[in-house]
Amino acid sequence: MTHILDIKDLVTNFYTYEGVVKALNKVSFHVNHGSTFGLVGESGCGKSVTVRSIMQIVQSPGVIEGGEIHFSPDSDNGETGIDLLKQTERFMQDLRGNKISMIFQEPNAALNPIMTIGEQIAESYVFHRKNQIIEKILGLDRTGENLFPKVSANPLFLPLYHLALHRPDAFLLELIKKVPFLRNWDRAVLHTAIEKSVELLATLGIPNPDKIVHQYPHNLSGGMKQRVVIAIALASEPVLLIADEATSNLDVTVQAQILDLLKDLKKKNIISSILLITHDLGVVNETCDRVGVMYAGNLCEVGKVTDLFENPKHPYTKALLDSVPKIRQIGDLKSIAGNVPNLVNPPLGCRFHPRCGHAMAKCKEVFPEMTIVDDDHEVACYLYH
Amino acid sequence: MEKILELKKLKKHYPIHGGVLRRQLNSVKALDGIDLTINRGECIGIVGESGCGKTTTGKAVIKLHKSTDGQIIYYPKAEPGGIDITRLSRSQVRKIGLTGKMQMVFQDPTTSLNPRMLIKNIIAEPMLAKGGFTAGQRHEKVLELLNLVGLTKDHLLRYPHEFSGGQRQRIAVARAIATNPELIVLDEPTSALDVSVQAQILNLLKKLKDEFNLTYIFITHHLLVVKYISTRIVVMYLGKIVETADTQSLFAHPLHPYTFALFSGIPSTDAKDISNRIVLKGDVPSPIDPPQGCRFHTRCPFSINLCEQVEPALEPAKDNLDHKVACHRKDEVPDLIQDVYKKDAVKNQFAFK
Numbered sequence: 001m002t003h004i005l006d007i008k009d010l011v012t013n014f015y016t017y018e019g020v021v022k023a024l025n026k027v028s029f030h031v032n033h034g035s036t037f038g039l040v041g042e043s044g045c046g047k048s049v050t051v052r053s054i055m056q057i058v059q060s061p062g063v064i065e066g067g068e069i070h071f072s073p074d075s076d077n078g079e080t081g082i083d084l085l086k087q088t089e090r091f092m093q094d095l096r097g098n099k100i101s102m103i104f105q106e107p108n109a110a111l112n113p114i115m116t117i118g119e120q121i122a123e124s125y126v127f128h129r130k131n132q133i134i135e136k137i138l139g140l141d142r143t144g145e146n147l148f149p150k151v152s153a154n155p156l157f158l159p160l161y162h163l164a165l166h167r168p169d170a171f172l173l174e175l176i177k178k179v180p181f182l183r184n185w186d187r188a189v190l191h192t193a194i195e196k197s198v199e200l201l202a203t204l205g206i207p208n209p210d211k212i213v214h215q216y217p218h219n220l221s222g223g224m225k226q227r228v229v230i231a232i233a234l235a236s237e238p239v240l241l242i243a244d245e246a247t248s249n250l251d252v253t254v255q256a257q258i259l260d261l262l263k264d265l266k267k268k269n270i271i272s273s274i275l276l277i278t279h280d281l282g283v284v285n286e287t288c289d290r291v292g293v294m295y296a297g298n299l300c301e302v303g304k305v306t307d308l309f310e311n312p313k314h315p316y317t318k319a320l321l322d323s324v325p326k327i328r329q330i331g332d333l334k335s336i337a338g339n340v341p342n343l344v345n346p347p348l349g350c351r352f353h354p355r356c357g358h359a360m361a362k363c364k365e366v367f368p369e370m371t372i373v374d375d376d377h378e379v380a381c382y383l384y385h
Numbered sequence: 386m387e388k389i390l391e392l393k394k395l396k397k398h399y400p401i402h403g404g405v406l407r408r409q410l411n412s413v414k415a416l417d418g419i420d421l422t423i424n425r426g427e428c429i430g431i432v433g434e435s436g437c438g439k440t441t442t443g444k445a446v447i448k449l450h451k452s453t454d455g456q457i458i459y460y461p462k463a464e465p466g467g468i469d470i471t472r473l474s475r476s477q478v479r480k481i482g483l484t485g486k487m488q489m490v491f492q493d494p495t496t497s498l499n500p501r502m503l504i505k506n507i508i509a510e511p512m513l514a515k516g517g518f519t520a521g522q523r524h525e526k527v528l529e530l531l532n533l534v535g536l537t538k539d540h541l542l543r544y545p546h547e548f549s550g551g552q553r554q555r556i557a558v559a560r561a562i563a564t565n566p567e568l569i570v571l572d573e574p575t576s577a578l579d580v581s582v583q584a585q586i587l588n589l590l591k592k593l594k595d596e597f598n599l600t601y602i603f604i605t606h607h608l609l610v611v612k613y614i615s616t617r618i619v620v621m622y623l624g625k626i627v628e629t630a631d632t633q634s635l636f637a638h639p640l641h642p643y644t645f646a647l648f649s650g651i652p653s654t655d656a657k658d659i660s661n662r663i664v665l666k667g668d669v670p671s672p673i674d675p676p677q678g679c680r681f682h683t684r685c686p687f688s689i690n691l692c693e694q695v696e697p698a699l700e701p702a703k704d705n706l707d708h709k710v711a712c713h714r715k716d717e718v719p720d721l722i723q724d725v726y727k728k729d730a731v732k733n734q735f736a737f738k
Contacts, residue, residue, distance in 0.1 A: 042579035221668040222435075251434040251606060253665045256650035260664050279579065282652025309654060323584035324654050325609035327636075332591075333613060335584035339549050 003030040003072065004240055004273045005054070006081065010067035012046075012053050019344040023049045023062070025297045025351075028370070031240070031290075036266070036274040038288035038305070040281055040320075044340055045294040047277045051242050054084065054275075055102060056092050073099050073239045098128045101233035105245035107225035111217040117228050118213030121200065122193035124235035133189050134165045157185045200231050203270070204261060223254035227261065234270065242275045247283060259287055281324055285309055290376070293317045296341055296351040298367070303377035313379040315356045350381070358383055386424040388460045389568060389600050390446065391467070394418045395455035397441050401673070414672050415441040417624035418455065420699065423568070428594060428601040430615030430632070432608055432647070434669055438624040439604045443570040446602060447487045448478075459483065485515040485564030492573035494553035498545040504531075504556060505541040511563045530559040533596075534589060551582035555589065562593060568600045575610060587614055608651050612636060620644045623680040624672055626699055630708035640702055640710040640718055643681050663725070679713065687714055687721050 008028050014021040023046050031037040039047045052058045054069055064085060072081025084092070096102075104110045112120060125133070138161055163170050164186065176182050194213055201209035204227050217225055226246065233241060243262070247255040265271050276288060284291050285305060292302045293314065301314040312318045322334040338355040341347055347354055353363040362382050370378045371385055398412035416438045423429055431439045445452045448470065458467040461481075468481060478484060488511070491497040498507055508530055509523045518526070528538055534555040545553055554574060561569050571590070575583040591614060594601060605611050611618060611632075618635050620628040620643065628641040639645045646663040665684045670676055676683050682692040691713050702708040702715060712718065 042581060223668055251669075252608065252647055252650040253434060254668070255652070256664050259652070280652060281580070281654045285654050286652045320581060321654060323581045325584075325587075325613040327609065327612070327651070327653055329609075329613055333584040333587055335588060336581040339551065339582075340579075 002033050003070070003081075004033045005031040005275070006068075006070040006072075007050075007054070008068040008070075010050065010053055010069065011065045012049050012058060012062055013065055014062045016061055016344075021343045022346055023297050023343060024053065025346075025367075026067070027294075027297075027299050028067075029292050029299060029302050031273055031275055034272050035289040036276055036287055038276045038278065038284035038291040039294060040278060040284050040291060041294035042279060042320075042340060044296075044343070046297040047279075047294055048244055050294075051102070051244055051275065051277060054242070055096055055100065056084065056089075057096075071095075071100070071240075094128070097124055097233070097238070098236045099238055100240045100242065101236075101238040102242040102244060103226075103229050103233050103246045105248055107222065107229045107249075108217070110229050111225060113217055116214055116216055117201075117220070118194040118197050119190070121197035121213070121228070121232050121235055122190055124232055125193035125196055126189055128236040129193075130168075130189065131165060133192050134161050136192070137161055137188055138165070154185070154188070160185055197231065197235065200235060201228075204231050204234075204265075206231075222250055223257055226250060226254075226258055230258075230261070234265070238271070240273050240275065241271045242277070244277045245279070246276070248278065248280065255283075259283065263287060281309075281321065293320065296346060297343055298351055298380065299370075300352065300381065301377075301379050302370075303374070307374060307377050313373055313377070313384060314352075314381050315358050315383070316352045319355075386427075388422055388467075389425045390423040390460070391456075391458040392419055392421040392423075392442075392446070393456040393458065394420060395442070395445060395457065396453045397438075397445055397450065398453045411673055414624050414675060416445065416452070417672075417675070419621075419624075419626050421619065421626065421629070423600060423602065425567075425600055426598050427617055428603055428615045430603045430605065430611035430618045431621060432605060432611050432618060433621035434606065436623075436669055436672060437621045438672075439606075439621055440572055441624075442621070443489065443572050443602055443604050446568075447489050447570050448473075449489070485511055486566050487568045487570070488561040488564070488566040489570040489572060490554075490557050490561045490574045493577045494550060494557045495545070495577075497557055498553060500545055502544075503541070504543050504545070507545070507556060508560050508563055511560060515564050526563065530563055533562075533593070534559045535585075549582075550578050551585055554578060554582075554586050558586070558589065558593070562597065562599070565597070566599070568602065570602045570604070572604045573606070574603075576605065576607070583610070590614065608647060620647065623669060623675055625680055626709075626711065627681065628708075628710045628712075629699070630702075630705070630710075634705055634708055638708075638719065640708065640715045641681075641712050642685050642687055642718055642722075645718070645722055663722075679711075686725075687718065689714065 007030065009026045010024050011026060012024040014023055027050055039050065041047050049058065053064050058064060069084040070081040071084050164173060176185060198209045198213055201212060206212055206224065206227055220228065247258050250258060262274065266274065278284060288305050290303065291305050291308055293300050293316065295316050301308060301317045308317065312321055319336045323336060325333060336355055341351060341354065349365045350363045350368055353359040360382060368380045368382045368385065370380050372378050373384050395416060396418050397416040398414050400409045401411045401413065402408065403410040419442065431442060433439050444450050446457060452471060456469055457471045459470045460467045470483065505527050508527045512518045512523050512526065531538060531540060536552065536555060548556065575586050578586060587610065593599060603611060603615055615632050617631045618629065619626055620641065622643050628644045639648055646665045649663050663686065667684050670683055678694050679692040679697050682688040685692065697711045697713045699709045699711045702710055
């Protein structure tokens with residue numbers, strides 16, 4: 001299996017007034033092509049910071065201080081891929097929402113309340129696929145692939161389309177954007193993109209997509225909004241989809257719908273790889289192939305879902321699994337004593353040792369390296385060194 | 386078993402005003418006639434999707450808002466006849482000694498604790514409201530309560546922001562049990578907490594219940610939590626109770642298709658449990674204009690003509706009188722579901738789409 005994403009020793013710190021919050025402490029893992037990787041942990045353990053570092057959208061006091069993020073979109077070539085941390089912001093802008101897409105937790109906050117659903121999905125097309133749409137409009141596209149179905153533009157503006165295709169940053173285009181009646185000369189681009197979003201919504205199982213595209217987010221229910229967010233993320237056919245707590249705020253029945261949809265999309269090869277972040281161990285068990293458990297900015301255990309859930313190695317993973325109520329719960333729930341440490345002054349050595357029942361003298365001094373305990377199963381714990 | 390509270394045809398409609406004269410145009414039927422008996426010392430879990438009226442029930446029970454119609458009857462230990470408390474004013478409630486007998490713990494401990502009050506004042510406040518405690522007694526009681534919920538006297542002179550989420554919820558629990566209540570309404574007490582902390586709080590609640598013989602109304606959307614803590618479960622859908630039974634028999638033999646879909650939707654950490662599931666189509670209809678007949682028929686995979694016309698009553702199942710269900714086809718549902726699963730053996734996955 002080749003890796004679509006390979007993260008090595010990622011370090012992200014937040015420079016706050018209280019001190020340096022060491023949010024990520026040398027996190028390393030990889031995501032295979034065509035698989036779903038789950039990242040679990042309690043709040044504040046650095047799950048979201050990890051994916052925000054991948055997308056390079058860490059918020060202000062945060063700085064990515066070290067490490068490598070190798071991204072290789074094609075599955076067949078054996079190259080190591082491109083190191084995202086060495087790329088320019090311009091490159092990243094082109095990548096975000098194009099090759100890598102992200103779904104956020106709160107669909108209400110992710111959607112713009114004053115834009116229609118269609119416009120919001122079309123935005124992604126227009127941003128990343130503008131040239132293709134214009135070629136189609138001008139009849140230059142000879143591939144024959146019916147990417148954008150409806151093509152019609154005001155013939156008066158055809159020269160402008162030619163200009164936009166060959167010199168997108170021409171001064172004339174800037175000028176025209178300022179003229180009231182001519183401002184919307186490229187409306188055909190938007191219309192074609194909206195036509196395409198209708199198709200996309202239909203594949204996501206949304207009833208009456210041609211009506212929905214003209215509605216606003218407040219007209220839809222929570223589950224529908226989350227589907228729209230997924231549609232936006234899938235608009236430009238990403239190779240990697242990052243879902244940051246995509247189902248956490250939804251009801252059980254709606255969550256089941258969304259998880260089902262994600263599985264279905266994977267089966268139909270609409271998405272190839274998913275990086276799923278959640279605090280719900282059940283969701284991971286149902287959807288993921290491999291899983292990484294995080295605690296206080298460290299990755300403590302990585303492995304196949306079946307291995308890790310049946311045979312957890314790290315004391316934290318064990319404790320976390322024990323603290324979840326189960327369908328066949330026998331006896332009392334075991335809780336983990338104490339609290340998650342403050343990451344301004346994290347404990348020395350293994351960050352879990354103050355709450356760990358197996359803590360040894362060594363645990364308090366040096367952080368344990370990842371050791372391979374089984375086929376594709378790594379643990380950062382001295383019990384297995 | 387001794388009753389503590391009885392709800393009879395309880396209704397709560399939130400009015401929608403509109404137009405120039407702010408007339409009432411319509412109403413949100415958050416709670417549309419529920420009957421429920423709560424016994425002393427039991428933990429009754431109310432589950433359902435958001436907007437089904439779980440919280441409204443909890444708030445109506447402790448009279449945080451006036452119910453539109455129906456009765457809430459409280460049975461004190463001394464008076465087995467019961468008192469209708471639905472329309473009582475605050476002074477009347479005080480007169481019959483009900484103040485502080487029912488308490489509530491809210492979902493988000495960050496917003497339910499006053500950020501400008503010290504912990505000792507927060508916990509002592511219900512005792513002040515009830516009256517009859519001297520300052521010394523209050524202080525002693527606060528110390529006792531802090532120990533009970535696993536905090537120490539070092540925490541007395543701190544503000545809520547100095548605590549973690551789990552500790553804040555402990556403080557909220559301490560405040561709720563300050564006046565020796567008989568009934569506590571727990572409105573999603575663990576939803577805002579992490580799993581490891583959730584387990585701590587659940588164990589604490591269990592311990593307190595046994596120690597003080599409390600009665601809980603546990604409102605949550607998390608089915609496994611409710612299974613862990615409750616003795617009896619009420620499943621609600623769109624302002625109505627669709628099924629109620631004790632925890633064991635409900636999980637063993639759910640009779641309502643909605644309950645079944647809810648259970649099959651639980652993501653489980655046990656690899657063996659991943660099996661076939663019923664994925665319901667669509668969303669919960671609007672409670673402003675609930676569907677005719679059975680409210681679930683729009684999403685129900687087994688709906689027949691009768692379901693669209695007649696609303697089913699909450700009736701006991703044939704083999705278990707404590708297991709009540711509101712469904713026209715309640716006797717057939719287990720077989721129907723079995724049929725679906727037989728198909729699964731071939732298709733491996735079945736979704737009602």
